[in-house]
Amino acid sequence: MPAGSSAMIDESILHALREIVGPEHVLTDPEDLLLYAYDASIHSGRPDVVVFPESTEQVSRIMALAHAHRIPVIPRGGGTNLSGGSVASQGGIVLTLSRMTKVREIDIPNQRAVVEAGLYNLALQEILAPYGYLYAPDPASQKVSTLGGNVAENAGGPHCLKYGVTTNHVLGLEVVLYDGRVIQLGGKAFDTPGYDLVGLLVGSEGTLGVVTAVTVRLLHVPEAIKTMLAIFDDLDGASQAVSDIIAAGIVPATLEMMDQLMMRAVEEATHAGYPTDAEAVLIIELDGLKDGMEEIAEQIVEICRRNRARAVQVARSAEERDKLWAGRRGAFGATGRIKPAYLVNDGTVPRTALPQVLRQVREIGQRYGLPIGNVFHAGDGNLHPLILFDPREEGILELVERAGAEIMRICVEAGGTITGEHGIGLEKIHGMPLIASPAAIQAMRWVKEAFDPIDLLNPGKVLPQTSVGVPS
Amino acid sequence: MDFKELLAPYMDEMLRCTRCGFCQAACPTYDALRMESAVARGKIQLLLSVLNGRLDLSPKLSYYVYRCLDCRLCQQTCLSGVRTDEIFEGARRWLAHVDALPAPLRALEERVFTSHNIAGEDNTHRTLWQENMNLEVPAGQPAEAVFFVGCVASLYPMVYSIPQAFVQVLQRAGVTFTTLGGEEWCCGYPLISAGRDVEPLIEHNIRAVEALGARWLITSCPSCYHTWKLKYPPASFQVVHATELLAALIDEGRIVPAHPPALRRAGDTAGPLRVTYHDPCDLGRKSGVYDAPRHVITSLPGVELVEMSTHHALATCCGGGGNLESIDPELSAQIAGRRLAQAQRVKAEVIVTACQQCQRTLGMAARRQRLRMPVMDVAELLLSTLEEPA
Numbered sequence: 001m002p003a004g005s006s007a008m009i010d011e012s013i014l015h016a017l018r019e020i021v022g023p024e025h026v027l028t029d030p031e032d033l034l035l036y037a038y039d040a041s042i043h044s045g046r047p048d049v050v051v052f053p054e055s056t057e058q059v060s061r062i063m064a065l066a067h068a069h070r071i072p073v074i075p076r077g078g079g080t081n082l083s084g085g086s087v088a089s090q091g092g093i094v095l096t097l098s099r100m101t102k103v104r105e106i107d108i109p110n111q112r113a114v115v116e117a118g119l120y121n122l123a124l125q126e127i128l129a130p131y132g133y134l135y136a137p138d139p140a141s142q143k144v145s146t147l148g149g150n151v152a153e154n155a156g157g158p159h160c161l162k163y164g165v166t167t168n169h170v171l172g173l174e175v176v177l178y179d180g181r182v183i184q185l186g187g188k189a190f191d192t193p194g195y196d197l198v199g200l201l202v203g204s205e206g207t208l209g210v211v212t213a214v215t216v217r218l219l220h221v222p223e224a225i226k227t228m229l230a231i232f233d234d235l236d237g238a239s240q241a242v243s244d245i246i247a248a249g250i251v252p253a254t255l256e257m258m259d260q261l262m263m264r265a266v267e268e269a270t271h272a273g274y275p276t277d278a279e280a281v282l283i284i285e286l287d288g289l290k291d292g293m294e295e296i297a298e299q300i301v302e303i304c305r306r307n308r309a310r311a312v313q314v315a316r317s318a319e320e321r322d323k324l325w326a327g328r329r330g331a332f333g334a335t336g337r338i339k340p341a342y343l344v345n346d347g348t349v350p351r352t353a354l355p356q357v358l359r360q361v362r363e364i365g366q367r368y369g370l371p372i373g374n375v376f377h378a379g380d381g382n383l384h385p386l387i388l389f390d391p392r393e394e395g396i397l398e399l400v401e402r403a404g405a406e407i408m409r410i411c412v413e414a415g416g417t418i419t420g421e422h423g424i425g426l427e428k429i430h431g432m433p434l435i436a437s438p439a440a441i442q443a444m445r446w447v448k449e450a451f452d453p454i455d456l457l458n459p460g461k462v463l464p465q466t467s468v469g470v471p472s
Numbered sequence: 473m474d475f476k477e478l479l480a481p482y483m484d485e486m487l488r489c490t491r492c493g494f495c496q497a498a499c500p501t502y503d504a505l506r507m508e509s510a511v512a513r514g515k516i517q518l519l520l521s522v523l524n525g526r527l528d529l530s531p532k533l534s535y536y537v538y539r540c541l542d543c544r545l546c547q548q549t550c551l552s553g554v555r556t557d558e559i560f561e562g563a564r565r566w567l568a569h570v571d572a573l574p575a576p577l578r579a580l581e582e583r584v585f586t587s588h589n590i591a592g593e594d595n596t597h598r599t600l601w602q603e604n605m606n607l608e609v610p611a612g613q614p615a616e617a618v619f620f621v622g623c624v625a626s627l628y629p630m631v632y633s634i635p636q637a638f639v640q641v642l643q644r645a646g647v648t649f650t651t652l653g654g655e656e657w658c659c660g661y662p663l664i665s666a667g668r669d670v671e672p673l674i675e676h677n678i679r680a681v682e683a684l685g686a687r688w689l690i691t692s693c694p695s696c697y698h699t700w701k702l703k704y705p706p707a708s709f710q711v712v713h714a715t716e717l718l719a720a721l722i723d724e725g726r727i728v729p730a731h732p733p734a735l736r737r738a739g740d741t742a743g744p745l746r747v748t749y750h751d752p753c754d755l756g757r758k759s760g761v762y763d764a765p766r767h768v769i770t771s772l773p774g775v776e777l778v779e780m781s782t783h784h785a786l787a788t789c790c791g792g793g794g795n796l797e798s799i800d801p802e803l804s805a806q807i808a809g810r811r812l813a814q815a816q817r818v819k820a821e822v823i824v825t826a827c828q829q830c831q832r833t834l835g836m837a838a839r840r841q842r843l844r845m846p847v848m849d850v851a852e853l854l855l856s857t858l859e860e861p862a
């Protein structure tokens with residue numbers, strides 16, 4: 001247990017927490033603390049207590065209590081983040097929003113919905129489907145990641161190429177501040193006067209406030225969808241095709257790439273129909289009006305052919321399409337079939353740099369003797385090289401981290417950045433100076449200071465410790 | 473002795489868990505509790521911590537491991553292909569060895585080993601379900617087929633109707649069969665899933681069936697079926713599930729469903745009866761029998777089979793799986809309520825299943841909710857479509 005933290009939480013505080021959420025929703029046994037010490041990354045950190053509020057009012061009272069006693073609070077949704085974002089690296093209270101799943105309002109005429117932060121992304125989609133609407137951001141983890149977690153990480157997904165990421169679809173937030181005050185930021189209107197604090201909170205990784213409810217924009221389910229699988233015998237051809245499709249001014253709904261290593265794992269897991277003998281595939285989906293879709297599809301086929309695609313197949317039924325997507329969404333999970341652990345990088349590069357960066361990634365893998373699989377949002381230039389390893393091997397973690405750091409660096413050198421959607425958390429904190437100048441980091445720190453002057457919310461995440469002071 | 477060597481062989485399998493958390497979506501206990509202790513990811517991390525020496529054995533750890541439906545949905549949906557069934561089985565064997573069984577399971581064990589049934593009743597009570605029927609149910613006579621009734625169906629009056637319907641159908645089809653009567657012992661399923669060895673039960677039951685010269689052992693209980701088929705050593709007879717037999721009898725024309733089930737109430741809509749089928753975990757996902765019960769249902773006149781949002785290999789557990797009902801009856805009921813809600817959403821008028829435990833769990837939940845949706849066995853629905861014998 002981290003030094004100092006257990007001392008902060010005495011019996012009177014536990015008693016107060018039990019008063020707020022009920023005794024069965026306050027966990028302190030070693031088994032329970034261990035169960036909330038990890039997320040989907042390789043990081044861990046044990047909290048001192050785990051609480052499960054079910055209303056904004058309860059969250060507010062917990063924050064007020066934490067504030068009065070200066071106890072760190074780590075908001076948590078589904079615990080699926082890939083950067084150590086929801087682990088209690090300094091102890092404290094893990095505040096789990098899994099019980100806050102109410103739908104407060106579905107406003108179809110205005111194409112808005114207001115839902116609580118603990119609702120799964122997919123649960124929202126299922127609620128909207130009968131109305132013929134959807135919420136565009138579709139992280140591969142959508143069936144188990146929460147809207148609150150999506151907001152905090154500014155999650156993206158395959159369809160974000162055309163529609164934009166979480167921040168483009170969130171219009172309002174109900175937020176509990178570090179001292180327990182509840183504020184409403186934005187709302188159903190497209191823009192609200194004053195600073196864009198909604199924009200600021202999205203992607204803040206639980207360090208600026210606890211999101212308790214989210215107002216989202218809804219989109220009509222498209223009239224037509226066409227899903228294509230372009231199969232390549234070389235990675236270069238596939239990445240050049242991506243670059244060419246975008247350069248031709250085409251914006252497909254998705255433009256995803258998967259390489260051979262990942263296809264093998266995915267096929268074993270889902271039998272989705274991926275060609276495991278190919279070097280790479282592109283999953284290209286068009287959506288929108290039926291009119292004109294065929295011509296765009298032909299243009300894409302032509303570009304793929306020009307880049308030596310072996311074949312371009314079209315999903316013939318909704319079932320075939322669902323299978324391809326189930327495989328794609330399950331790709332990270334399926335890596336357990338190859339090696340027990342992975343470190344996933346999330347760098348973003350200009351699309352024109354894709355072929356070169358992918359070659360460099362491969363070269364890094366060879367140099368370190370580590371298998372690296374690729375499955376990613378190619379259209380956005382958002383790489384996800386997965387470094388696969390067995391944590392039981394002596395000294396391997398250090399090797400993996402070094403390879404990971406090299407990948408981050410080549411992304412930045414290619415004019416990109418170190419994370420597209422998985423957040424900084426703990427994992428990429430050392431990479432922050434690569435993309436932000438000391439002054440920029442300082443500016444971020446001022447924002448943090450303004451929202452959370454005593455560093456209660458998810459401390460130790462996102463911002464590297466600097467020697468530069470903060471304004472008093 | 474800490475017997476951790478019983479757990480150690482599963483280390484590799486546990487390490488294959490990438491902690492992606494996707495099992496949260498499938499696990500019925502997680503769906504109800506929304507706590508990490510309920511889900512496979514959590515259970516695996518706890519067990520790994522035990523092996524790594526970071527966590528000690530405790531009643532809570534044992535409780536968390538046993539608070540599980542043994543429904544295998546986590547394994548079915550895990551993309552890493554983590555064999556959660558093997559891991560959990562190993563964990564329970566370990567816990568049973570170090571005497572860490574939760575109290576309700578210890579009591580269950582005591583009952584089964586002394587009375588040879590899960591209810592702890594005098595074992596001759598196994599035939600009480602046959603009273604008040606205009607039918608002689610043979611026991612202990614040499615016959616080609618033995619009907620192994622199972623503890624729940626023979627000792628819990630709420631589901632007496634299942635064996636009663638089944639033997640009536642058999643009789644009308646002219647199938648000669650016998651039962652073991654008071655010589656039937658618990659198949660051992662609840663204790664095997666608690667992590668215990670049940671050799672005496674296995675030996676007794678095999679000997680009793682073989683003594684009658686049987687070629688077929690028929691069970692209507694999916695747990696008995698799964699246990700006989702996959703946990704018992706191979707025997708000289710074939711193990712058949714009741715629904716497989718019923719489907720074959722229909723195909724051979726030995727039973728002829730004649731009229732729609734007489735289940736409609738005044739004021740109900742016209743048109744075929746909307747029936748949904750609930751796949752019992754032990755029969756479907758764990759034994760691979762999906763088609764036979766559906767075949768029987770779709771052979772009935774005036775019946776429309778509608779599937780719930782989850783079915784076949786992805787069917788949600790009714791809440792009565794594993795030993796959850798003994799460990800946490802409230803949670804079991806809550807899960808049953810969620811399955812009922814799935815049936816309601818597809819506007820089913822009747823839930824049909826092929827398991828006395830599913831029927832009890834769902835039936836009790838329907839009663840609690842004052843829901844007028846009958847829950848019945850495939851054999852019962854079939855019987856209600858047959859002509860009265862002349």
Ligand SMILES: Cc1cc2nc3c(=O)[nH]c(=O)nc-3n(C[C@H](O)[C@H](O)[C@H](O)COP(=O)(O)OP(=O)(O)OC[C@H]3O[C@@H](n4cnc5c(N)ncnc54)[C@H](O)[C@@H]3O)c2cc1C
Nearest residue numbers: 077078079080081085140141146148149152155156206211
């Ligand atoms: C197999 C797999 C595939 C994935 N695919 C994608 C993908 O395609 N795109 C993508 O963007 N991500 C992806 N992810 C990463 C992850 O699912 C997302 O980051 C997701 O948004 C996290 O949501 P969560 O509910 O699990 O949040 P958690 O992991 O619980 O928390 C994530 C962060 O958000 C904070 N937080 C959580 N809830 C709140 C709240 N209510 N208020 C304030 N802060 C909060 C936490 O403190 C933490 O910093 C994937 C992960 C896995 C395991």
Ligand code: SF4
Nearest residue numbers: 489490492493495550
């Ligand atoms: S789905 Fe499989 S790999 Fe993912 S957390 Fe669950 S058990 Fe582990």
Ligand code: SF4
Nearest residue numbers: 499540541543544546
């Ligand atoms: S067996 Fe069923 S109840 Fe148990 S952890 Fe897996 S999904 Fe959950």
